[in-house]
Amino acid sequence: MRGKFAFPFLDRSRSIAKPGFSRWLVPPAALAVHLSIGQVYAFSVFKRALQAHFATSLTAIAWIFSLAIVMLGLSAAFLGTWVERNGPRKAMFTSACCWGSGFAIGALGIATRQLWLLYLGYGVIGGIGLGVGYISPVSTLIKWFPDRPGLATGMAIMGFGGGALIASPLSVRLMQAFDPRAAAPTAIASGDAVMKTFLVLGVGYFAVMMFGAFNVRLPPGSRGSLAAATSTGHVSPKYAPLQTGVTISAANAIRTPQFWMLWVVLFCNVTAGIGILEQAAPMIQDFFRVPAAAGSSLGATSRVSAAVAGGFVGLLSMCNMAGRFIWSSASDLIGRKRIYVIYLGLGMVLYTLLATVGSRSTALFAGLAGMILSFYGGGFATIPAYLKDLFGTFQVGAIHGRLLTAWSCAGVAGPLIVNAIIESRGKPGALNAADYQPALFVMVGVLAVGFVANLFVRSVHTRYHERFDASPATARPSAPIQFKKVAP
Amino acid sequence: MTQAPTSRARLALAWLLVGIPLGYGVYETLLKAAKLFTG
Numbered sequence: 001m002r003g004k005f006a007f008p009f010l011d012r013s014r015s016i017a018k019p020g021f022s023r024w025l026v027p028p029a030a031l032a033v034h035l036s037i038g039q040v041y042a043f044s045v046f047k048r049a050l051q052a053h054f055a056t057s058l059t060a061i062a063w064i065f066s067l068a069i070v071m072l073g074l075s076a077a078f079l080g081t082w083v084e085r086n087g088p089r090k091a092m093f094t095s096a097c098c099w100g101s102g103f104a105i106g107a108l109g110i111a112t113r114q115l116w117l118l119y120l121g122y123g124v125i126g127g128i129g130l131g132v133g134y135i136s137p138v139s140t141l142i143k144w145f146p147d148r149p150g151l152a153t154g155m156a157i158m159g160f161g162g163g164a165l166i167a168s169p170l171s172v173r174l175m176q177a178f179d180p181r182a183a184a185p186t187a188i189a190s191g192d193a194v195m196k197t198f199l200v201l202g203v204g205y206f207a208v209m210m211f212g213a214f215n216v217r218l219p220p221g222s223r224g225s226l227a228a229a230t231s232t233g234h235v236s237p238k239y240a241p242l243q244t245g246v247t248i249s250a251a252n253a254i255r256t257p258q259f260w261m262l263w264v265v266l267f268c269n270v271t272a273g274i275g276i277l278e279q280a281a282p283m284i285q286d287f288f289r290v291p292a293a294a295g296s297s298l299g300a301t302s303r304v305s306a307a308v309a310g311g312f313v314g315l316l317s318m319c320n321m322a323g324r325f326i327w328s329s330a331s332d333l334i335g336r337k338r339i340y341v342i343y344l345g346l347g348m349v350l351y352t353l354l355a356t357v358g359s360r361s362t363a364l365f366a367g368l369a370g371m372i373l374s375f376y377g378g379g380f381a382t383i384p385a386y387l388k389d390l391f392g393t394f395q396v397g398a399i400h401g402r403l404l405t406a407w408s409c410a411g412v413a414g415p416l417i418v419n420a421i422i423e424s425r426g427k428p429g430a431l432n433a434a435d436y437q438p439a440l441f442v443m444v445g446v447l448a449v450g451f452v453a454n455l456f457v458r459s460v461h462t463r464y465h466e467r468f469d470a471s472p473a474t475a476r477p478s479a480p481i482q483f484k485k486v487a488p
Numbered sequence: 489m490t491q492a493p494t495s496r497a498r499l500a501l502a503w504l505l506v507g508i509p510l511g512y513g514v515y516e517t518l519l520k521a522a523k524l525f526t527g
Contacts, residue, residue, distance in 0.1 A: 020493040020494065021493075021494055022493070022494035022499060024494075024499055025494055025498070025499060025502055028502040028503050028505065028506045029502070031506040031510070032505070032506055035506060035510060159506070159510070162510045162513055162514070163513075165510075165513030165514060165516065165517045166509050166510065166512060166513035167513075168513075168516075169513070169516040170512075170513075208505075211502075211505060215502060307523045308523055308524055310520060310523060311521050311522060311523030311524030311525070312521075312524050314517045314518070314519075314520035314521035314523075314524070315521040315524055317517055317521075318514070318517055318518065321514075362524075366524060
């Protein structure tokens with residue numbers, strides 16, 4: 001990965017901002033990437049059509065998504081330092097190529113009925129695009145907004161949530177345009193329509209991500225330090241006291257207890273959120289199930305229709321996205337540790353209320369679940385800012401990448417835990433509120449573990465800090481900064 | 489090394505490019521979520 005890249009205009013040195021560049025051009029560049037790769041959470045709209053086209057099991061199709069998420073975690077963890085070394089433009093370009101070609105290879109797989117090409121294209125290659133595309137804009141925004149890292153990471157990671165909101169209706173519309181019969185309520189789009197939709201999405205996302213790649217810039221100077229940005233007028237000097245000056249490498253960060261405490265915090269936060277997301281539609285129907293009338297041949301029915309349950313899922317998506325921006329921005333004022341006390345502590349209270357009094361009214365149920373999901377989104381979006389506070393901006397992208405393994409683990413553990421507990425009581429969609437209580441109380445316990453881990457987070461010991469060796473060679477704004485460990 | 493300050497038009501265009509699709513997604517989701525209250 002250290003070799004020469006074919007396109008010199010993508011080099012880190014060519015993406016350093018010149019005086020006069022507005023840092024407010026960076027958030028739309030970051031959003032362009034996150035809105036595109038956020039599509040992955042809307043993959044479920046293709047499931048039924050792909051299952052029918054390949055005449056295979058739903059599990060075989062679900063593997064495409066799972067593979068993409070696993071590759072997201074792995075590529076974020078292993079390519080994080082490459083992203084930091086080569087800069088955001090090269091990273092976003094690489095991400096766009098992977099994501100766009102992932103769709104194209106997937107389309108070829110659909111056209112030739114070769115499922116393995118979907119695994120390879122969308123799952124593996126697209127998944128690498130997800131990982132590289134996820135961490136690069138976040139790390140760049142933190143460097144541009146060291147005065148408001150929570151706002152910065154909230155903007156980008158809100159985009160990831162927003163990407164699914166766009167892709168889901170857009171994909172349905174595209175499939176219906178390519179196969180008008182698919183507009184009927186129970187109809188399934190043809191493989192040809194899905195293939196064409198993949199091609200359109202691939203080309204569209206590639207173009208939008210290229211817009212991001214060519215508009216993104218790095219702050220001048222030492223890897224985006226506030227001092228450098230302030231000296232060139234990008235950031236008001238009034239924020240200078242907020243800069244901690246901490247610089248800890250990714251290799252050192254994973255040796256600190258703070259990293260692993262935050263790993264546990266993220267794991268618990270995501271596991272608890274997925275607990276609701278996974279079962280949202282059947283859960284609200286089961287919570288408001290009314291017993292069958294005496295003598296009736298029909299089973300228990302729900303006061304909540306399938307359409308209303310779909311509306312509930314939509315509400316949760318909105319709360320998830322809004323929480324990413326609102327709570328993460330609020331963390332700049334409240335403080336990172338305190339806001340996680342709220343996410344996890346208040347989350348425990350809300351989960352307990354959901355389990356005990358949630359069945360009293362649909363409005364109460366929806367309000368509690370919506371608040372929980374807003375904390376879930378907030379926890380996702382605030383974690384890079386927390387990392388920046390503890391480890392500095394030096395390799396925050398690489399550290400974030402390594403921390404995202406917690407997301408991958410929670411993505412497997414969360415549904416496993418919740419489904420196992422709920423299914424031990426019966427089949428979701430035919431249960432009642434009491435059947436969900438054990439699973440919800442387990443989630444309270446999971447949040448409690450995260451709550452305690454957050455309380456143990458302290459400043460990182462100075463023995464892990466890197467010392468900046470300001471040699472003349474590294475003084476040039478475009479030169480990669482070299483850090484050298486010096487004796488404390 | 490200097491360049492003209494980023495123009496407001498360029499900033500507005502960049503934000504519109506991401507704001508319009510995001511607005512579309514939010515609108516579609518709100519329509520879906522409205523069924524929670526309208527049945």
